[in-house]
Amino acid sequence: MSRLPTVPEQPIIRPPSEAAxxxxxxxxxxxxxxxxxxxxxxxxGEPGHSFRSAKEVCRDVRALAAEWPGAESVFIGDADPPAMPLADFEAILREIHAAFPKxxxxxxxxxxxxxxxxRPEGLARLAAAGLTRVHVGLESGDFATLRLMRKGYSPRILVESGRWTKAAGLELSWYVLLGLGGLDRWREHADGTAAVVNAVDPHFIRLRRLWIYGGDDPESPAGMPESPLWALVRAGRFRPQTPEGTVHELRRFLERLEGVSSELASDHGNNYVRVAGRLMADRDGMIEEIDRFLAWPVEKRQRRYRLAGSQL
Ligand code: SF4
Known part of the structure; x- marks a missing residue:
């Protein structure tokens, strides 16, 4: 009896850098x-969570390889696949390399x-099985901000896990969320984030801006579910950052970077000022670009804030 063709499941989201x-x-x-x-x-539309079986995922990998045998890069989602049973994730990584030799x-x-x-031992096993890079939400290096946002880890965990990840031979891509400290902790957010970055020197820093979607947000389409953060906003426990404040926050973050060699990108449409380059060589140029932007007439800056839009 012939088997029905399988349709591989697809991750709900992926980083912009994994578009190909x-x-x-x-x-x-x-x-x-x-x-x-x-x-x-x-x-x-995915409120629950489950790990797919290694067998099921490997079957998808083979079906995908039949379609794109020459693929040079593979991204594995949804959130946090390294949390799977380690042996399962290793089996998936090995299947990926067997199916996509390039x-x-x-x-x-x-x-x-x-x-x-x-720990370093588990990370070394993932690297040996063929994982080459992890995309991690740093979000903030400020302890109070991480706690308020229920991120579930501390700056110390960020620093230790970041160093171990690099030492295992994996590339580390960290996502920084501008605006996450709100009006009340934007300085601590910028300073703490720079301190964590300085301590680890990740391969990549990718900038995003907080979007409190749904709820009272005028940009969100009708019927869109609301961000859980609205509850804190309404309770007066979080005062959102202003657009211009976000730009000053970025400037402050860049100013406090020291001795890192990361590639920094604003590879998301919702950034107001899109700075990019190699640290530290390009850092001063990025700050000058921000200063040129801040010297624009206020109407022109406001127009940029409106046009940048908020999107996922
Ligand atoms: S930001 Fe937090 S809730 Fe959202 S996918 Fe990452 S870990 Fe999960």
Whole structure:
């Protein structure tokens, strides 16, 4: 009896830098699902969480390879595949390399707390099985901001897991969320984030801006579910950053970077000023670009804020 063709499952989201990658789904949704600024998987119709079996994922990998045998990069989602049983994730990574012999880059989302729990030994096993890069939400290096946002880890965990990840030979791509400290902790947010980056020197720093979607947000389409952060806004426990404040926050973050060699990108449409380059060589140029922007007439700056829009 012939078998029906299988349709591989696809991750719900992927990083912009993985636009040309083959997408493999190893987990469904997010096992943490508590970050107040997020709610992304429930918003896209995946409120629960499960690990797919290695057998099922490997079957998808083979089906994908039949379609894109020459793929050079593969991204594994949904949230935090390294939280899977280690042997299962290793089996998936090995299947990916067998099926895509030209794939030099195999990446996944990962939570810093998961990388920390894996310790150097577990991270070395993932690298040996063929994982090459992890995309991690640093979000903030400010302890109080991380706690308020229920991120579930501390600056210390970020620093230790980041160092261990690099030492294991994995590339570390960290996402910084501008605006996450709100009006009340934007300085601590910028300073703490720079301190964590300085302590680890990740391979990549990617900038995003907080969008408190749904609820009272005028840009959100009608019927869109609301960000869990609205509850804090309404309770007066979080005062959102202003657009211009976000730009000053970025400037302050850049100013406090020291001795790092990361590639920094604003590879998301919702950034107001898109700075990019190699640190530290390009840092002063980025600050000058921000200063040129801040010297624009106020109407022109306001127009940029309106046009940048907020999007996922
Ligand atoms: S930010 Fe990441 S870890 Fe937090 S709820 Fe969203 S997907 Fe999960």
């Amino acid at each position: 990658s083959v997408l493999v789904r190893a987990t469904r949704g997010c096992g943490w699902n508590r970050c107040r600024f997020c709610g992304i998987y429930p918003s896209f 794939a030099e880059r195999v990446t996944a989302y990962a939570r810093a707390s998961t990388l920390w729990r894996l």
